[in-house]
Amino acid sequence: MELAIGIILGCCALGAGMAMIAGIGPGIGEGNAVASACEAIARQPESKGSVTTTLLMGCAVAETTGLYALVIAILLIFVAPNLLVNILVNTIAAL
């Protein structure tokens, strides 16, 4: 029983950590976006306002996949262990 609960908790933590590998993607993407925005502002300083607005907008949209991973990681850490342990306890009680 203790072993099973330990496996559940450990695997939830491992899964959460692995889910956050997805953070690489938005990092690279937003870095590219900011680099291009810097170039654009350097070339045309008068267009700073509209470039900044577009940049923030684009960054927020590019972040989405990272946020999916974050939501899954948060669910795995704070919600899944209770749920899975409850299922385990109920199954053993039914046996």
Add this chain to the structure above:
Amino acid sequence: MQTNRKFRLVDTIYLVMMVLPIVAGIVLNVLTKPVSEGVSITGARIFFTIPMPLQDLPVTEAQINSALVMITLLFFCLYLTHGLTEKCERKRQHLAELIVEKVDALVTENMGDYFIGFAPFIIAVIALSAFSSLLSLCGLFPPTSDINVVGGWAVLVFGLITYYKLKCGPLNYLKGFTEPVAVLTPINIVSELATPVSMAFRHYGNVLSGSVISVLLATALSGLSSLLLSWLPGFLADIPLFQIGIPAVLSIYFDIFSGCLQAFIFAMLTMVYVGGGFDLDLYKQRKARKAQKIKTNSMEE
């Protein structure tokens, strides 16, 4: 002078009614918050449940807090707009006119002139979302970090998108799924359904991740300061050395900047999706065709 004093009384009432919901929320929070030790990251607390036929309806902290925000915003709007004059005598009228002009310009720029009626809806979304996120500055549970609240808004926006797409003709709407080739229909349906999901997750994930990181940082800093100062005698060991100031920097980013940015982005995406799904030329053609049909029918009769 008589009217002036009357206005001041009304002003005071509105201002008090603006602050009162927030104070009530803080009092409610203090009264009902369970005493917990150490780090605790929980969802919205359930105050009571209303029995319903299919499923019990829980009334949570998020619902109460968003209702409080709505009351505050209502009285804020009343405060800004009561006693308007043609000559624009008061400062608050300048502020109100500034907000209206900016939102009108934003909506016209992103959606076109046809959708100018959307401006009140857009500013309502921005204000509700921004003030809900800013509620965490008062130590209350921000309603936007609950997926149910943001999910409701996203479903509303999805309904609007579908309504404006259907306005160009149901057949056109259905045909839009088979483009560019008919094989891609399932993927198109999935991407259509992913719109509200991604909007809800984006907003809620940003606000929730901010609060989770703040709690983790506060715990880490308290551990660090107790580690460094624990050898000191008496009350000196309890000095929160690192908790002073450092969390405030993160709070400026996560609570103020991120909250306002997410509100703006949610409104911006609403405008882009609703305006992008609606083809004005097609709608006008369809309307003209309908009018032609009615005309010919009546002439035949």
